[in-house]
Amino acid sequence: MxxxxxxxxxxxxxxxxxxxxxxxxxxxxxxxxxxxxxxxxxxxxxxxxxxxxxxxxxxxxxxxxxxxxxxxxxxxxxxxxxxxxxxxxxxxxxxxxxxxxxxxxxxxxxxxxxxxxxxxxxxxxSSDQLASAIGQDKVVQKLMYKASNIPTSNFVWFYDFEFIDNKESILEQIKKLNYPVIVKPATLGSSVGIKVVKSEEEIVDAINQAIEYDKKIIVEEVIKNLKEVNISILGSQENFELSVIEEVGSKNDFLTYEDKYINGSKSRKGMANSSRIIPANINEKLANDVRTIAKEVYKVIGLSGVVRLDFLIDENKEKVYMNEVNTIPGSLSFYLWDKTNKTYTEELDEMISTSIREYKKESKKIRTFKT
CATH class of the missing domain: 3.40.50.20 (Rossmann fold)
Incomplete structure (x- = not known):
């Protein structure tokens, strides 16, 4: 055992x-x-x-x-x-x-x-330390997406001290974005510290709130005509599979911490308790775009285990944007694999078996030599 x-x-x-x-x-x-x-x-x-x-x-x-x-x-x-x-x-x-x-x-x-x-x-x-670190940092992710020609929303990022010391300069950069924008602490998840800003008058307060949580801040353009969809990937770089795509619903401008974990939380299902449509109500072209981008992100970041990739879709333009990756997703995305004909127990067993197999392969690499 x-x-x-x-x-x-x-x-x-x-x-x-x-x-x-x-x-x-x-x-x-x-x-x-x-x-x-x-x-x-x-x-x-x-x-x-x-x-x-x-x-x-x-x-x-x-x-x-x-x-x-x-x-x-x-x-x-x-x-x-x-x-x-x-x-x-x-x-x-x-x-x-x-x-x-x-x-x-x-x-x-x-x-x-x-x-x-x-x-x-x-x-x-889980994913290794580098992929996990990238998965936690929204700024590094976005920079990698841009460098890899993976579609993502326009953004500005900065450190807290830069905003404190050169507020006007940072605000000038943000003016190049189209409102509304969304202000995020760069390394937090579960929508903590995030605020949608609809005008320049609100931006400073939103940034000050985000600074309370993180030293690095990212401001992104909000995608118009928005539909949010997610997909999970399970496996290793050598062999992985994709789950069904879900459509995420929220009464807010984005999925809040309360949407994810508190509203209706008596069932203690975590992310599985959020409002969602499985499979997502999108056409096959958009679904294929989501799958193609997801596989590219999985490769570029070097992910493994089970991850969830979150996407934003402009329904009018029929364009898919990569939002962010979650290297240890809430509820381990079991609700997506359950709809992909894989029980939670089977998903967990595959995750564990894959980690052992990858560890054994990695152990065969030369790590030391006599000098």
């Missing part, structure tokens, strides 16, 4: 979203093939393990949850990864064969955790 460490939580504005996604997944992973080892990362970046972490209701009282679980660290000893208790009398309490990061946002999704896992020399069920 493969011992699977599932890491989730973290120091992120998407902490609670990560818990929902992880608990969903742990309850669907095949327990006949995998020993599931939950590893919860608190907002203070402390690691805890124990069975109570698999029950969503236990997170209502974090103090009690911590008392009922063990505080640990991840160590590598004699070519094996373990969970080790802290304190004077350290004990190795669990062996771990594979690590499955199910975190959103900073530390767990942005390449930080993936780099740590690579240092542990153990299979990681």
């Amino acid at each position: 493969i011992r699977l460490g599932v890491i989730f939580g973290g120091k992120s504005v998407e902490h609670e979203v990560s818990i929902i996604t992880a608990v969903q997944a742990m309850n669907k992973i095949d327990s006949n093939k995998y020993e599931i080892i939950p590893i919860y990362v608190t907002k203070e970046l402390e690691f805890y393990t124990g069975y109570p972490l698999r029950e969503i209701d236990n997170y209502k009282d974090l103090s009690l949850l911590k008392r009922n679980t063990k505080k640990v660290q991840i160590v590598r000893i004699n070519n094996q990864v373990y969970l080790q208790t802290l304190g004077w009398f350290k004990r190795l309490i669990k062996e771990v064969d594979v690590i499955f990061p199910i975190g959103h946002g900073s530390y767990l999704e942005d390449g930080s955790l993936q780099g740590m896992i690579k240092m542990l020399d153990i299979p990681c069920v």
Whole structure:
């Protein structure tokens, strides 16, 4: 049986979203093939393990949850990864064969955790540290799309100190964009800190709000006659498959955090609970454009595992624009694979199997030599 460490939580504005996604997944992973080892990362970046972490209701009282679980660290000893208790009398309490990061946002999704896992020399069920870092940074993504001739909306980006020191210069750059625009913190997800701005009078307040969350800000033109669609890709660079395309609906100008995770959240389905049409109500030309661009983005960024790619469509022009990629998508996009005749358990099994296979291939590469 493969011992699977599932890491989730973290120091992120998407902490609670990560818990929902992880608990969903742990309850669907095949327990006949995998020993599931939950590893919860608190907002203070402390690691805890124990069975109570698999029950969503236990997170209502974090103090009690911590008392009922063990505080640990991840160590590598004699070519094996373990969970080790802290304190004077350290004990190795669990062996771990594979690590499955199910975190959103900073530390767990942005390449930080993936780099740590690579240092542990153990299979990681996600994109590698570089692809994960790119997937977290909307500015780097957009620059890569432009360089690769992948259609994306017009944008301006800058650092917080540039806006503080040279506000008028930044505002002049933004004037080259057509309103309305959308202001985003560059490295956050789940629509946190995002604001649609319909006139120049609103832009400064929107930027100041975004600066509270991030040091890097991006301002994008809003696509007119908008329809939002998403697609998921599962696999590796060598062999991957595409899900059905979904159409995302929202009563707002864009899908907010509340749309994604709070409205109707009593079912605790996370992103699966959002308003959506599957398959998307688009013609075959647009669907083919989405698939073609998705495959190109998957290759250019070097993605693996399961990802979700978000697109914007101008229905009048029948033009598809790449918006952004999510390297650890909410609910792991199981609702898309479910409509592609793949159960959530099968999706998770393929993700884990792919990570092990890719790790073995990578391990055959020459990494050291005698000098």
